[in-house]
Amino acid sequence: MQTPRTTEGRLKVVGLILICALIVEALSFLGHGAIAFMIFSAAAAVLVCVGIPAYLLTLVRKDHEAR
Amino acid sequence: MHLPALLLILLIAFTVALIAVFVIRPQTTATTAGKIAAFLGFFAFPLLCVGMGFSSQMDNSKSTRFCLSCHIMEPYGKSLRIDDPGHLPASHFQNHRVPPDQACYTCHTSYAMFGGLKAKLGGLRHMYVYYLGTPPKPEEIKLYEPYNNRECLHCHVGARSFEEGVVHTADPAVMAEIKSNKLSCVSSGCHETVHDVAKLGEQKFWKEPADANSSDH
Numbered sequence: 001m002q003t004p005r006t007t008e009g010r011l012k013v014v015g016l017i018l019i020c021a022l023i024v025e026a027l028s029f030l031g032h033g034a035i036a037f038m039i040f041s042a043a044a045a046v047l048v049c050v051g052i053p054a055y056l057l058t059l060v061r062k063d064h065e066a067r
Numbered sequence: 068m069h070l071p072a073l074l075l076i077l078l079i080a081f082t083v084a085l086i087a088v089f090v091i092r093p094q095t096t097a098t099t100a101g102k103i104a105a106f107l108g109f110f111a112f113p114l115l116c117v118g119m120g121f122s123s124q125m126d127n128s129k130s131t132r133f134c135l136s137c138h139i140m141e142p143y144g145k146s147l148r149i150d151d152p153g154h155l156p157a158s159h160f161q162n163h164r165v166p167p168d169q170a171c172y173t174c175h176t177s178y179a180m181f182g183g184l185k186a187k188l189g190g191l192r193h194m195y196v197y198y199l200g201t202p203p204k205p206e207e208i209k210l211y212e213p214y215n216n217r218e219c220l221h222c223h224v225g226a227r228s229f230e231e232g233v234v235h236t237a238d239p240a241v242m243a244e245i246k247s248n249k250l251s252c253v254s255s256g257c258h259e260t261v262h263d264v265a266k267l268g269e270q271k272f273w274k275e276p277a278d279a280n281s282s283d284h
């Protein structure tokens with residue numbers, strides 16, 4: 001997969017990661033057992049932990065490119 | 068669904084919708100208002116969602132239903148319904164001496180500093196063994212360390228039935244030994260029948276009335 005070069009492209013990728021994370025988190029609330037907890041921590045929380053720094057990195061790069 | 072969970076689902080839906088706007092039209096971030104909204108959508112709200120979700124999952128992990136969701140724990144759940152007051156967990160569960168919806172956690176957490184955290188780390192270890200390791204047979208499951216009287220005394224100390232109990236007060240040394248954890252509450256001859264899962268086949272079981280207020284498991 002090619003890395004997006006523009007800020008808009010990066011934002012789209014970050015947005016999709018976060019949307020996936022939040023949908024998985026919402027789905028994890030359908031269950032009440034250990035599997036729901038595993039899905040939450042192994043998928044939703046991890047995706048958010050990837051998505052948020054990726055967004056912040058996008059902002060930093062945008063600022064850097066503007067200079 | 069409880070109100071906090073419903074609020075969380077609404078927050079998630081709102082955040083997904085907000086992010087979707089920026090995915091479909093990334094040029095919206097060009098304006099100041101767009102930048103602020105993007106910061107909320109990409110940073111603040113997802114962080115809030117995960118934080119609230121984590122808290123909700125932690126609360127859920129205390130529930131009896133959560134503990135009994137692994138097949139290996141089913142006999143232990145069944146032992147809570149043994150129709151015999153001599154079975155310690157059963158009598159506590161059936162008489163609501165512990166909250167029925169948090170029965171496992173109430174007795175198996177440690178009432179010391181960071182006890183809740185320790186219990187949750189233990190739970191993670193259980194999940195690791197259950198899903199990725201070789202789980203033992205239910206009757207072979209043992210506590211990591213001997214059961215500490217502190218967990219019993221958290222509720223029973225000061226209670227008349229405990230402080231004035233005939234056996235507890237028969238010898239003044241007994242009470243001191245119980246309170247200093249030198250004489251275990253679950254030692255032989257005392258409250259020794261705990262989760263006797265190997266003999267479940269020989270037991271009669273209590274049937275909870277349909278209208279009982281403990282439908283959480």
